[in-house]
Amino acid sequence: MAINQATATDAQQPVSAEQGAHLISLRDAGKRYGNILALQGVDMDVDPGRVTCVLGDNGAGKSTLIKIIAGRHEHTDGEFLIEGESVHLRSPREALERGIAAVYQDLAVVPLMPIWRNFFLGSELTKGFGPFKSLDVEQMKEITKKELLDMGIDLRDVDQPIGQLSGGERQCVAIARAVYFGAKALILDEPTAALGVKQSGVVLRYILAARDRGLGVIFITHNPHHAFPVGDSFLLLKRGKSIGYYDKADITLDELTAQMAGGAELEELAHELEQLGGYTQDIAVIREVEDDIPDVPAK
Ligand SMILES: Nc1ncnc2c1ncn2[C@@H]1O[C@H](COP(=O)(O)OP(=O)(O)O)[C@@H](O)[C@H]1O
Ligand SMILES: [Mg+2]
Secondary structure, rough: OOOOOOOOOOOOOOOOOHHHHHHHHEEEEEEEEEEEEEEEEEEEOOOOEEEEEEOOOOOOOOHHHHHHHHHOOOOOEEEOOOOOOOOOOHHHHHHHHHEEEOOOOOOOOOOOHHHHHHOOOOOOEEEEEEEOOEOHHHHHHHHHHHHHOOOOOOOOOOOOOOHOOEEEEEEEEHHHHHOOOOOEEEEOOOOOOOHHHHHHHHHHHHHHHHHHHOOOOEEEEHHHHEEEEEEEEEEEOHHHHHHHHEEHHHHHHHHHHHHHHHOHHHHHHHHHHHHHHHHHHHHHHHHHHHHHHHOOOOO
8 A cells, every 4th residue: 555655744835635645644643641542553544435444342442543533632643644734633623624524423413403404503504684684494404405315315304303313314414414514534433333223224325325425434333244344444443553454355244353353252252143133134234235335345
């Protein structure tokens, strides 16, 4: 893999996106909280129209990693590059301005407000001028409906309170919102963790829809069965360190699961999954997602 060498950009110079640079790159990146080394030595690339998965158990450093990329915590070691420019983001606003949007599990929605209102929250459209200025409700409703439909989300009524939607549907609205507001990179922090099998399948579809719209997607999960069918590359974290970074062509679902579980623990896990009946069910939903998406090679 070609590592971009021409990275450090003089702060005084105007910056332009470098030819051939990745949308986002981490080079030997890490984060210390005082004496605690939460993340170290991470290399990763994110590109438009691709899904990069970050896998790891609790405490692996997944949230730390996305906090760096989303501008919530500055990295303390290594390099963070956006379109070839070495950056230190100091706030989520700075990340947003550079086209990096994050969808967190605990979505910041106002449950009693209609879907369209949440879709435009903080970026409301208005009409008229001065004292005659008012919210352009009709246009916001229309755009919300259209954008959701374009992502394949058919909600009968964008006027219903968003709190009435399922967790999966809310994730999907958040993804459509990021796409509409021009995100180049979309970070999804464990969007399927709290969801059932079927709803997870729905969210996985919209991850692919966002990818097909040309976004670089970072999908954080601890479930290799969710990551594998939608991912183009896989970063595996364990106790704050990278234990592997693979392109899809170089790893199978079984190998990914084995890496995650860690050799000896795998036997036990497979057995457990079998007993729970979760393994086969998961696979069935994932196959369904794959069937819909012709350019994901079926494994
Ligand atoms: N703000 C913080 N201060 C100190 N340590 C932290 C902080 N955030 C995370 N950590 C530590 O960093 C490690 C990685 O945590 P985290 O990134 O939340 O992992 P994950 O999201 O994969 O569960 C953990 O050991 C955690 O205790
Ligand atoms: Mg976390």
